[in-house]
Amino acid sequence: MIIKEIRIKNFRSYYGDNNIFQFSNGLTLILGDNGDGKTTFFDALQWLLNTTIDKGNIDHMSEMCKSKMEVGEQDEVSVSMLFEHNGEKSVEKSFTVERISEGTFKVGPLVYRGYETTGPERVQVSGKRLIDNCYDAFIQRFSMFKGESELNVFENATALKDLVDKFSDIRKFDDLVEFTTSFEGKANAAYLKEMRSDKKVANEAKALESQISRLAGEIDTKKGDIKEKNTSLEVYSKRLDELEENQETSERYKNLQSRLKSKEDKQKKLKAQISSVDYNHALLDKMWILCAFPDILQEFKQKCSALSKEKRKLEKDDERRKAIEVGKLEAVKEIQGVLANGVPGLPWYLPDKETLEEMLHDHICKVCGRPVEEGTDAYNFMLQKLEEYKRHISSEAAKKTQKKEIEDKELFKFSNIESLHNLSISLSGSNESQITGLIGEISDRFELVDRLTQDLKEVEQQIQDIVDEKSRLLIQAGNVSEAVLEKDFNDIKGLFEQKGRAENRLTELNRELGELEKKMSDLQKQMDALNPDNSQVKVYRDVYRVLEEIAKAFSVAKKENLRRFLAEMEEKANSYLVKLSASDFHGEIRLRQTADNSTEIRLYSSSGTEIKKPSGSQLTVMYISVLFAISDFTQEKRDEDYPLVFDAATSSFGDSKEENFYNVIDTLHKQCIIVTKDFITKGKVRFPEIEKLTCSVYRIKKADGFNTRNMATIRSTIEKIK
Amino acid sequence: MDSLYELWIKRDPEWEERYQDSVISVFSDYGKGVNKYQEVRGKIYGAGYEVFILAFFIGLYFNKTRPLVKDKSKRKHFGWAIANWGTGESRLGRTQYPRLREYMFAALIARTDIDFIALDKGEITQRKVVDDLITKMEEYANFGFDFIQEKLEENPNYFFKETAFLRVFLGFLNKENDVVEQDYEPESLD
Numbered sequence: 001m002i003i004k005e006i007r008i009k010n011f012r013s014y015y016g017d018n019n020i021f022q023f024s025n026g027l028t029l030i031l032g033d034n035g036d037g038k039t040t041f042f043d044a045l046q047w048l049l050n051t052t053i054d055k056g057n058i059d060h061m062s063e064m065c066k067s068k069m070e071v072g073e074q075d076e077v078s079v080s081m082l083f084e085h086n087g088e089k090s091v092e093k094s095f096t097v098e099r100i101s102e103g104t105f106k107v108g109p110l111v112y113r114g115y116e117t118t119g120p121e122r123v124q125v126s127g128k129r130l131i132d133n134c135y136d137a138f139i140q141r142f143s144m145f146k147g148e149s150e151l152n153v154f155e156n157a158t159a160l161k162d163l164v165d166k167f168s169d170i171r172k173f174d175d176l177v178e179f180t181t182s183f184e185g186k187a188n189a190a191y192l193k194e195m196r197s198d199k200k201v202a203n204e205a206k207a208l209e210s211q212i213s214r215l216a217g218e219i220d221t222k223k224g225d226i227k228e229k230n231t232s233l234e235v236y237s238k239r240l241d242e243l244e245e246n247q248e249t250s251e252r253y254k255n256l257q258s259r260l261k262s263k264e265d266k267q268k269k270l271k272a273q274i275s276s277v278d279y280n281h282a283l284l285d286k287m288w289i290l291c292a293f294p295d296i297l298q299e300f301k302q303k304c305s306a307l308s309k310e311k312r313k314l315e316k317d318d319e320r321r322k323a324i325e326v327g328k329l330e331a332v333k334e335i336q337g338v339l340a341n342g343v344p345g346l347p348w349y350l351p352d353k354e355t356l357e358e359m360l361h362d363h364i365c366k367v368c369g370r371p372v373e374e375g376t377d378a379y380n381f382m383l384q385k386l387e388e389y390k391r392h393i394s395s396e397a398a399k400k401t402q403k404k405e406i407e408d409k410e411l412f413k414f415s416n417i418e419s420l421h422n423l424s425i426s427l428s429g430s431n432e433s434q435i436t437g438l439i440g441e442i443s444d445r446f447e448l449v450d451r452l453t454q455d456l457k458e459v460e461q462q463i464q465d466i467v468d469e470k471s472r473l474l475i476q477a478g479n480v481s482e483a484v485l486e487k488d489f490n491d492i493k494g495l496f497e498q499k500g501r502a503e504n505r506l507t508e509l510n511r512e513l514g515e516l517e518k519k520m521s522d523l524q525k526q527m528d529a530l531n532p533d534n535s536q537v538k539v540y541r542d543v544y545r546v547l548e549e550i551a552k553a554f555s556v557a558k559k560e561n562l563r564r565f566l567a568e569m570e571e572k573a574n575s576y577l578v579k580l581s582a583s584d585f586h587g588e589i590r591l592r593q594t595a596d597n598s599t600e601i602r603l604y605s606s607s608g609t610e611i612k613k614p615s616g617s618q619l620t621v622m623y624i625s626v627l628f629a630i631s632d633f634t635q636e637k638r639d640e641d642y643p644l645v646f647d648a649a650t651s652s653f654g655d656s657k658e659e660n661f662y663n664v665i666d667t668l669h670k671q672c673i674i675v676t677k678d679f680i681t682k683g684k685v686r687f688p689e690i691e692k693l694t695c696s697v698y699r700i701k702k703a704d705g706f707n708t709r710n711m712a713t714i715r716s717t718i719e720k721i722k
Numbered sequence: 723m724d725s726l727y728e729l730w731i732k733r734d735p736e737w738e739e740r741y742q743d744s745v746i747s748v749f750s751d752y753g754k755g756v757n758k759y760q761e762v763r764g765k766i767y768g769a770g771y772e773v774f775i776l777a778f779f780i781g782l783y784f785n786k787t788r789p790l791v792k793d794k795s796k797r798k799h800f801g802w803a804i805a806n807w808g809t810g811e812s813r814l815g816r817t818q819y820p821r822l823r824e825y826m827f828a829a830l831i832a833r834t835d836i837d838f839i840a841l842d843k844g845e846i847t848q849r850k851v852v853d854d855l856i857t858k859m860e861e862y863a864n865f866g867f868d869f870i871q872e873k874l875e876e877n878p879n880y881f882f883k884e885t886a887f888l889r890v891f892l893g894f895l896n897k898e899n900d901v902v903e904q905d906y907e908p909e910s911l912d
Contacts, residue, residue, distance in 0.1 A: 278815065278884070279884050279885050279887070279888045280766045280767065280884065280887055280888070281766075281767075281815070281816055282888070283776065283887055283888060283891065284767075284772060284775065284808065284819050284822065285816055285817040285818075285819050286817075286819075287819055287821070287822050287825070288888065288891070289775070289776070289779050289822070289891055290822070290825055291891055291892060291894075291895065292783050292891055292892075292894035292895050293825060293829070296782065296828070296829045296832055296833070297825070297828065299832040299833070300828040300829065300831055300832035303831065303832050304831070307838050307839070310839060311838075311839060311842060314839065411843065412842045412843055412844075413842065413843060413844040414723070414841065414842045414843075414844060414848075415842065416725065416726055416838060416841050416842050416848070416851075417838050417839075417841075417842050419725040419726070419727070420726070420831060420838070423727065423824065423827075423828065424828070426824075427824065427825070427828060435825075439892075439895065442888070442892065
C-alpha cells in the first residue's frame with residue numbers, strides 16, 4: 001500500500017477544505033513546531049484508519065469552524081486518503097455537525113466509505129472492509145508510531161510472537177505437526193493392539209505396554225516440571241538482569257542516601273545547637289539582662305560599704321562617748337582620810353565592817369588593845385570609819401548601776417545596714433565576676449552562633465548537592481523509583497539464592513528425565529525384541545516406526561523454520577541498524593527465543609556482552625531497524641508494501657545523528673512519513689539541511705494572527721516547501 | 723526581724739493597666755487575649771512579670787523613672803509576689819532565675835534615696851523604706867513600659883526579631899543613655 005494523498009477537513013486545527021498532503025513512494029517529511037498541528041495530522045490519520053469508531057465526536061471539529069458557524073448552519077469534518085493497493089483506492093471518514101443553538105451542536109452519523117477502481121469502474125465499498133483488507137490493525141500496529149515511547153511495541157512479549165506467527169511459515173507447520181503426531185499415535189495404537197492379540201507375546205507385550213504407558217506418564221510429568229522450572233529460572237534471570245542494570249545505580253543510591261542521612265543529622269544537630277539558646281529567655285534565665293549591671297552593682301556596693309562604714313563610725317563614736325562617761329564615773333576617787341600626823345590612813349575597806357562593828361560593840365581597839373569609850377575621839381574615829389565604809393559600798397553600787405546604764409544605751413536598734421552589706425559581699429567575688437563576664441558570654445555565644453550558622457550553610461549546601469546528585473542519578477536510571485532502588489539492593493542477594501536453587505533443581509530434573517528416557521528406550525527395545533507369531537504385527541510396527549520418524553521430522557522442521565525466520569529477520573534488522581546508525585556505535589540486534597515460545601529483542605556489543613542500558617537514541621534506531629525489517633517481510637510474504645508513519649520518533653537524536661538518519665531513510669525506497677520538529681530552530685526551517693535531502697518536505701504551522709488564549713483562532717496551514 | 727529583702731519580696735508591684743494590652747500580653751501569656759500585635763505568633767514569655775522585669779531594667783539602665791497614674795483604679799498588679807518571680811516558669815527549655823531578684827533589689831537600694839542610718843536607729847520604719855523601694859521599682863518599670871510601647875507603635879515587629887530585646891540591653895553598655903536608641907536598627911522581619 002502506498003499513500004498518495006491525504007485531505008483533512010475541519011479536523012481540529014485543520015480548518016477548511018484546503019488541507020492536502022501528497023506523498024511520494026519514498027520519504028516525506030512534515031515539519032512543524034510545537035502546537036503547529038503535527039500530532040493532529042497523525043491523529044487524523046489514525047482516526048481515519050481506525051475501523052472500530054462508529055460515531056462522530058464534536059471534539060474533533062475545528063474550534064475555528066465551530067466559532068464561525070451560525071445557528072442552523074452545518075458543516076462537515078472529514079479525513080480522506082487516496083492510496084495505491086492493487087489499483088487505486090480511496091477511503092473517507094466524515095460526519096456533519098449542525099449548530100442548533102449558541103452552545104449546542106448536533107453531530108450527524110459517521111460515514112465511512114471506500115472506493116475501488118476495478119477496470120474502468122469506480123465502485124463504492126465499505127470503508128471498514130477496505131481498510132481491514134488493505135491496512136489492518138495488525139499492520140498499523142507495526143507501522144504507525146506516535147512518539148519514541150510507542151516504538152517499544154516489542155517489549156510486549158506477545159507482539160513479537162504474533163508477528164512471527166503472522167509472517168513465518170510456522171503456522172503451516174503447526175497443522176503438519178499435528179497431523180503427523182496423530183498418525184503416529186494411531187499407528188502406535190494399532191501396533192500395540194496387534195501385539196496384544198498375538199498369542200505368543202501377548203502377556204509380555206501387555207506387561208511392557210503398561211510399563212511403557214506408566215513411564216510415558218512419568219516422563220510427561222517430568223517434562224512439565226522441567227518446563228516450569230525453566231520458566232521460573234527465566235523469570236529470576238530476567239529480574240536479576242534488571243537488578244544488575246540497576247545494581248550500580250542502586251549502590252550509588254544507597255551510598256548517597258547514607259551520606260544524605262549523616263548530613264541531615266548534622267544539620268539537625270547544628271540547628272538544635274543554634275537554637276539551643278533563646279535570646280529572649282536567656283535575658284532572664286541566664287540573667288543576660290544584667291550585662292549592663294556592673295556599674296549599678298558598683299554603686300550598690302559602694303553605697304553599702306559607705307553605709308556600713310558610716311554606721312561603724314557612728315557606733316565607734318558612741319562607744320567612745322560611753323567610755324568617757326564611764327571614765328568620768330571611775331575618775332570620782334575617794335579622798336582618802338589623812339591621819340593626825342599627816343600620814344595616810346588605812347584604806348576604806350580596812351578594817352572591814354564586821355571588825356569595826358565588833359570593836360565598837362566591845363568598846364575596845366582590838367589592834368592596840370586600848371579601851372575606847374563612847375564619845376571619845378577614838379570612838380568617833382572608829383564610828384566615822386564604819387560610816388565611811390558603808391557609804392563607800394553604797395556609792396560603789398550606784399556607780400555600777402550608772403555605768404551599766406551608760407553601757408547599755410544602744411545607738412542603733414536595727415541591723416539593716418549589716419544585712420545590706422552582707423548582700424553586697426555575697427554579690428561580690430565569684431558572683432560579681434559572673435556578672436562582669438556576661439558580656440563575654442554573650443559575645444562568645446554570638447560568635448559560636450555565627451560559626452554554627454556558617455557550618456549550617458555549608459551543610460545545607462552539601463545536602464543540596466547530594467539531593468541534586470540523587471535526582472541526576474534517578475534521571476539517569478530512567479523510570480526507576482527510589483523505592484525500587486532501595487528494594488533492589490536488598491533483593492539481589494535473595495534472588496541469587498533462588499536462582500541458584502532453581503538451577504540445581506533443574507539439573508536434577510534433567511538427570512531424572514534422562515534416566516526415565518533411558519528406561520523408556522530399554523522398554524521399547526524389549527518390546528521390539530518380542531518376536532510375534534503373526535507377521536502382520538511386524539507390518540504394523542514398521543508403519544508405526546515410519547510415521548514416528550515423520551512426526552519427529554516435522555517437529556524439528558518447525559523449530560528450524562522459526563530459527564531461520566528469526567535469523568533472517570535479525571540479519572535484515574542489523575543491516576538497517578548499520579545504515580541508520582552510520583558512524584555511531586550501534587551494536588548488534590539479537591532476536592532471542594524464550595522458554596514460553598515468545599521472542600525478545602536485545603542489543604549486544606560485538607564482544608558478545610549484552611548492552612543492558614542502551615541510550616534512548618540507540619533504542620530508537622534499534623526499534624526502527626526492526627520495524628523496517630518487518631516491513632520488508634510484509635513486502636516479501638504478502639507482496640505488499642506498507643508505509644511507515646512516525647510522529648516525533650527521533651526526539652532523542654542529536655543534530656548530526658538526525659541529519660544522517662533522514663539521509664539514510666531518504667535513500668531506502670520505502671514509503672515513510674515522518675512528522676517532526678527536527679530541522680526547525682527557533683521557528684525557522686533550516687533550509688540548507690533540507691536542501692541536501694531528496695525527499696518532499698511539508699511545513700505546517702499556525703496561521704498568523706492567532707490569539708494565544710483563544711483556541712478558536714488557531715488554524716494549521718500547510719505549505720509544500722520542497 | 724525580717725530583712726528589707728525579705729519584706730520587699732513579699733510585695734506585688736503595681737503597673738498601669740493601659741500596658742496590659744499594649745505591652746504585657748503582647749509578649750507574655752498574661753491576660754491571654756488577642757491583640758493587634760499578636761495574632762499568630764507564639765508568645766515570647768510566659769508570666770506577665772517577665773515583661774515587667776524587662777521594663778524595669780530598661781528604666782533602670784536609662785536611669786529614668788515615670789510616676790504611675792495617681793488613680794489607683796487605673797493600676798493593676800499581677801497578684802503574684804516578687805517572692806515567686808523566676809521560680810515557677812515550667813515551659814520547656816526554661817530555667818529558673820531566682821537570683822535575679824537580688825540584683826533588682828540591689829539596684830533599688832543603690833538608686834533609692836533612703837536614710838538607712840535613721841532606719842537602723844529606728845527613726846523610720848522598714849515599711850516606709852520598702853514602700854519607697856517598690857515605688858522606685860514601679861516607676862522604673864513604668865518608664866520601660868512606655869519605651870516598649872513607643873517602639874511597638876513605630877514598628878509592630880520591632881521586638882519580634884529574636885535578638886531585639888537583647889540588643890536593647892547590650893545598647894546600654896559603655897554608652898551614654900541618651901544615644902542608646904539611635905545606636906542600632908533592628909533588621910526587618912519581612
